[in-house]
Amino acid sequence: MFFYNDYICKHQNISETTCFLTVNIFIMKKNLFFVLIASICFGLAGCSDKKADTSDLKMYELTGNVKSVKVMSETNGIEELAYTLAFDEKGVATAHRYDKLWEGELNINVERNEKGEMTSYIAMYADAEIAEVDAKYTYDKNGYLTTIEAMWYGESSSTEKIKYDEKNNRNESVTEYYDYDMTIVDEVKYIYNNFDEKGNWIEREAVKRNYTKDYEGEIIDETTTTSKERREIVYY
Secondary structure, eight states: OHHHHHHHHHHTTOOHHHHHHHHHHHHHHHHHHHHHHHHHHHGGGGGTTSOOTTHHHHHTTOOSSEEEEEEEEEETTEEOOOEEEEEOTTSOEEEEEESSOOSSOEEEEEEEOTTSOEEEEEEEETTOSSOSEEEEEEEOTTSOEEEEEEEETTTEEEEEEEEEOTTSOEEEEEEEEEETTEEEEEEEEEEEEEEOTTSOEEEEEEEEEEEEEOTTSOEEEEEEEEEEEEEEEEEO
């Protein structure tokens, strides 16, 4: 994880400050996804009397009777964190596994709406006074995740907006991170290369444009990378 960001910083003409923020943002994005998974897996106890339908599957761009999915990606030949999700027969996420995990235990507080969609969560270590992340989710009328607003460590914040194509495949996401007197923007466009017989994508490319805006809105650093993403899906 850290090697990848060090590689990017050294091989792109970006400033030391932006490099530092980029590394921390990369960590936040990975942490956000881990907490997102954890909140789904461990937050069901608070809404066990409600049917969660397939909102968890939609959140991960899946359809059908999915039993598990493993997601792998690499950028410039460097592998990023892989993770595996498991689902019950109702489409509710029941287990996850990262190749590398945070140290220590996270306490997860989750809220879901009447459709079973996760609308908010707070994640913090047992001995901490400030949450690692406090996030809110919004969805479109078809139940697809469109916005994540998060506060990190009580200091920094981020907003991610997600768009889908006519087949409900995620085709674009824009995330803005607000820290110090700068805003760092991640723009991602997805290119789909292969689908399985159920219509779920199993190979795609993520073209990522990352740039920093100063307090006047001027772009001072910019990089573009392409990641290859693969999924192995098992069905019931």
